[in-house]
Amino acid sequence: MKITVIGTGNMGSAFAKQLSSVGHTVRITGRNIDKASALADQYANVTAYAASEALGDSDVVVLATAYDDAVTALNSLGDLSGKVVIDITNPLSADYMSLTVGHVTSASEEIARAVPHASVVKAFNTLFAQVLAEGSRFANDQRGSVFVASDSERAKQTAIALAHSLGWNTVDAGGLVNARYLEPLAGLNIYLGYGAGLGTSIAPAWLSK
Numbered sequence: 675m676k677i678t679v680i681g682t683g684n685m686g687s688a689f690a691k692q693l694s695s696v697g698h699t700v701r702i703t704g705r706n707i708d709k710a711s712a713l714a715d716q717y718a719n720v721t722a723y724a725a726s727e728a729l730g731d732s733d734v735v736v737l738a739t740a741y742d743d744a745v746t747a748l749n750s751l752g753d754l755s756g757k758v759v760i761d762i763t764n765p766l767s768a769d770y771m772s773l774t775v776g777h778v779t780s781a782s783e784e785i786a787r788a789v790p791h792a793s794v795v796k797a798f799n800t801l802f803a804q805v806l807a808e809g810s811r812f813a814n815d816q817r818g819s820v821f822v823a824s825d826s827e828r829a830k831q832t833a834i835a836l837a838h839s840l841g842w843n844t845v846d847a848g849g850l851v852n853a854r855y856l857e858p859l860a861g862l863n864i865y866l867g868y869g870a871g872l873g874t875s876i877a878p879a880w881l882s883k
């Protein structure tokens with residue numbers, strides 16, 4: 675796949691590493707082009723671009739900025755018509771211990787409203803950056819889950835294909851409205867990781883009998 679990653683922090687770096695490792699073509703950008711270039715230098719098939727050049731022929735955008743920066747960051751890419759935007763954000767408070775939106779909307783729904791010509795899909799938001807960077811395998815041969823929610827079947831299938839390419843199981847979590855559940859799920863994961871001291875090698879998964 676041809677993928678633009680916007681954001682060069684914890685999650686952007688983890689995506690660059692993992693997407694490169696399975697041969698995706700990655701264009702990476704951020705506010706600081708030097709950080710983007712330093713990442714691109716580390717991984718095959720990853721090239722750094724200024725925001726205005728970063729979309730290129732990518733089919734998919736991985737949104738790896740803070741929620742508060744998301745719309746500005748997406749708009750800096752230019753025309754998103756027809757693009758699939760994978761929204762990994764969680765609308766966290768400054769201390770990371772609560773969400774700033776929820777119940778009656780979600781980060782994903784607000785972002786989708788702000789970029790109406792793109793197809794937004796919630797995914798990967800329940801994985802710590804460390805977990806994403808290390809890959810889909812957990813103890814006892816368990817494989818982790820990526821929860822995917824979107825109103826666009828094409829966007830959902832794109833996110834599912836991308837997650838599978840990286841070795842993750844996927845859980846179809848329904849329409850974008852269900853980002854209202856996935857963002858609190860990430861909040862619980864953050865509490866367990868940091869508040870309860872379980873660390874950042876954990877992730878939620880769904881089981882069936």
Ligand SMILES: NC(=O)c1ccc[n+]([C@@H]2O[C@H](COP(=O)([O-])OP(=O)(O)OC[C@H]3O[C@@H](n4cnc5c(N)ncnc54)[C@H](OP(=O)(O)O)[C@@H]3O)[C@@H](O)[C@H]2O)c1
Nearest residue numbers: 681682683684685704705739740741743747763764802803
């Ligand atoms: N960290 C995790 O474990 C984790 C797990 C799941 C989901 N998430 C979500 O993933 C998102 C990213 O988290 P993170 O930990 O990677 O954050 P981070 O380390 O702070 O990285 C955010 C990146 O976004 C860039 N950015 C901000 N505004 C921008 C703009 N207008 N244009 C381009 N780039 C811009 C920042 O640039 P600068 O370097 O210039 O500041 C930085 O590179 C957040 O929404 C978070 O809730 C994080």
